[in-house]
Amino acid sequence: MKTVRNIIWAMIATMSAFWFAMEPQLFTSNNVFEWRSAMIQYSGILSLMLMSITMLLAMRLPVIENWLNGMDKAYRVHKWLGIGGVALGVTHWLWYQIPKWLVMSGVLARPVHHDGSGPAGNLSGWTLWVSELREFAQGIGEWGFYLLLVLLAVSLWAAVKYKPFKLSHRLMSVAYLLIAVHSVFLLKHAYLGEPIYYLTLAFAFVGSIAALYSLFGFVGRGNRYSAVVATTRYFPQAEIMELVLKPDAAWQGHTAGQFAYLRFGDEDPHPFTIVSGSEDSELRFLIKELGDFTTGLYERVKQGDAVTIEGPYGRLEFDLSKPQIWIAGGVGIASFFATLEALKREKNHPRIELFYCTRGVDDHLVDELWHLAHQAGVSLSVIDTMHSPRLNTQRIVSQCGNLSDYEFYFCGPEVFSKTLKKELDAHQFNIEQSYHEELFVMR
Numbered sequence: 001m002k003t004v005r006n007i008i009w010a011m012i013a014t015m016s017a018f019w020f021a022m023e024p025q026l027f028t029s030n031n032v033f034e035w036r037s038a039m040i041q042y043s044g045i046l047s048l049m050l051m052s053i054t055m056l057l058a059m060r061l062p063v064i065e066n067w068l069n070g071m072d073k074a075y076r077v078h079k080w081l082g083i084g085g086v087a088l089g090v091t092h093w094l095w096y097q098i099p100k101w102l103v104m105s106g107v108l109a110r111p112v113h114h115d116g117s118g119p120a121g122n123l124s125g126w127t128l129w130v131s132e133l134r135e136f137a138q139g140i141g142e143w144g145f146y147l148l149l150v151l152l153a154v155s156l157w158a159a160v161k162y163k164p165f166k167l168s169h170r171l172m173s174v175a176y177l178l179i180a181v182h183s184v185f186l187l188k189h190a191y192l193g194e195p196i197y198y199l200t201l202a203f204a205f206v207g208s209i210a211a212l213y214s215l216f217g218f219v220g221r222g223n224r225y226s227a228v229v230a231t232t233r234y235f236p237q238a239e240i241m242e243l244v245l246k247p248d249a250a251w252q253g254h255t256a257g258q259f260a261y262l263r264f265g266d267e268d269p270h271p272f273t274i275v276s277g278s279e280d281s282e283l284r285f286l287i288k289e290l291g292d293f294t295t296g297l298y299e300r301v302k303q304g305d306a307v308t309i310e311g312p313y314g315r316l317e318f319d320l321s322k323p324q325i326w327i328a329g330g331v332g333i334a335s336f337f338a339t340l341e342a343l344k345r346e347k348n349h350p351r352i353e354l355f356y357c358t359r360g361v362d363d364h365l366v367d368e369l370w371h372l373a374h375q376a377g378v379s380l381s382v383i384d385t386m387h388s389p390r391l392n393t394q395r396i397v398s399q400c401g402n403l404s405d406y407e408f409y410f411c412g413p414e415v416f417s418k419t420l421k422k423e424l425d426a427h428q429f430n431i432e433q434s435y436h437e438e439l440f441v442m443r
Contacts, residue, residue, distance in 0.1 A: 008053075011049065012049075015049060015196070015199060016042070016046075018194070018196040018199065019045060021196075023041075023042075036096075040092060043095060044088075044089075044186070045183070045187075045196065046088050047085050047091075048180065048204060050082075050088065051081075051082065051086075051089075051179065051207060052176075052180075052204065052206055053081050054078055054081045055173070055176055055207045055211050056206060057075070057078040058078055058214055059219055060219050065313060069315045072316075072438055086148055089145055090149075093142075134186060138186060141181070141186070144176070144182060145175075148175040148176075151168040151171055151172050154168040170214070170215065173215040176207060180211075183204060184204050220269075220310045223310050225247050225251045226247070226248045226306065227245040227248065228305065228306055229244070229246075229307060230244040230246045230303070232303065234298045235362035235364055237363070238358065238360055239360075240288050240362065241289070241294075241298040241301075242284065242286055243262075243272075243286075244282050245282060245285070245309065247282075254274050254278055254311070255278050256278060256316075256342050257273075257314055257316030258312035259272060259274060259311065260283070260311030260312050261313075262308070262309060263307065263310070264300070264301060268293075269310055271313075272287055272334075273286070273314075273334035274338060275338055276337075277338050278338065284337075285334070286333070290331075316411070318339055319407055321350065322406070323405055324351075325352075325396060325403075326353065326354040326378075327408070327420065328354070329413050329416045330358055330413065332411035332438070337369075340376045343376035343378065349377065352376075352377075353379050353396075353399065354373060354379065354380045354381070356382045357383045358382070360384065361384045366382055391420075393427055403429050404430070404434075407434050407436065408434060409437070410435070410436070410438070417437055
């Protein structure tokens, strides 16, 4: 993730340098409207760049997943670049509006334009058409911006249910296309033929292709397979459903720690971690009741139902050459089941300590986990937070010894991970190199 951040900052710095090369007079000017003109361009170009990368990341392309080492990390970058792009869009809008408001209130004098064009009636047909086209692009860009603000609020507001959330993401492609048209047609004429001009066009082109790809439903289409429900089981104490699917012969397999999107009938696809081992002919999932879709799923899904699988995705790979500490929070235990299955066939592996933290213990599920951990030679600690203190680094140190000897693998709630990393940092643990986690969250 650090490498990705550095690349993005380098792209921002490059675009900033090319922009400044076209505005050399800016920092010697005390004219508010010269600053306004330059900063409108700068904030708009950077906003378009970040949103274009956001659209590209949403395509779920294997090359992007490989580069970012997991689709979960791609979605994390996608989220924050989207927020950054919209924030710069707000800045762009404010640079446009605030000076106008100050002129209307009498604080600033209205600027005098010297473009040499004369009255609109004296414009040639071509110039008039271009002028009208720019006005049209300005209008749709503003509407695209307002639409994007609403859609971002819907996407980030946890109270919004999944279907509106998915619809908001689909409509973001429409908002992006409006903004891309706005950005291209309202670039300064002075930028024409310069690097900043061609780079902006390139980002708009790539982002528009990605937006159309998403808008027409091509995302993940080449990675979908048919399956039928083989069996289901429900663990009431943990509120977890076990789902076993029989995929068709086209399914190409998976590795431990990966996840897949499942579509039941006309429902929208949802991501779930694959629990079964990579050599199993059936796919097993543990689905926690966490929202409007997963609640009651056990009653809606029956044996023999058709299911569409998209995937697999994810790159949570375990380096079995070093001692490890695994920490699972709630349904995050699913990420470790497949690796435990694989470890049953390993004769020798380093020490592995698994901490399963859950609120409420289902005896059947835990018995299966104990049995599997015993077969794999993994030490298991089950912590029921309804009756025991939450897991902290003091307990881990007392049980495992020097933390620097281990690689950490975490899958669970984001708040839990942040707390744990803060405590590990206080123990001088190298989080950047030795802490690995499944980052996948939908919003």
